[in-house]
Amino acid sequence: GQNIDQPTEMTATEGAIVQINCTYQTSGFNGLFWYQQHAGEAPTFLSYNVLDGLEEKGRFSSFLSRSKGYSYLLLKELQMKDSASYLCAGAGGSYIPTFGRGTSLIVHP
């Protein structure tokens, strides 16, 4: 089976940095995704990690440690529009990802 765990809610201030953690327990490992979902909208792809280390993409970075079963999404220079749910999704032995329950990020001015 697969288990994906992430915090339910986080708050942060505009302009700050926030780190959203995700831990996973899977049988095998084929990669880990992060998606962003604004209220009432579809999830959209942010990042994909399959090797250990940090992947940077503009203000967003994603980190993976396979030995620790751990990933995080780092958002820098937070903007109000970053208020959204962030979904961690891991794939174990199959190519079908399992989603965590999502982290609702609230950015305050």
Next chain:
Amino acid sequence: DVKVTQSSRYLVKRTGEKVFLECVQDMDHENMFWYRQDPGLGLRLIYFSYDVKMKEKGDIPEGYSVSREKKERFSLILESASTNQTSMYLCASSLSSGSLDTQYFGPGTRLTVL
């Protein structure tokens, strides 16, 4: 741009009705998925399909069936709708059945069963 469309954004049905949710993707993707999303529970996989006429059960298939007669179209069927099937339904597609690819999601259908 990949486009995944769903037949309705909002749907209201009565208990016992047969409900069809349609999903169409325009990028020749092999994989298609149906999820439901509920507060506090996240995205849960109902069914997926990796080819025409092929289907696999996800984590919560009970009360649902699916149909994939054409590559671009994946239908979710509620044979006899019940109030506990009130939810947001999201369709997704991804490129290849033999690898882990980014999923592209439709806008969702919010179904209310009275």
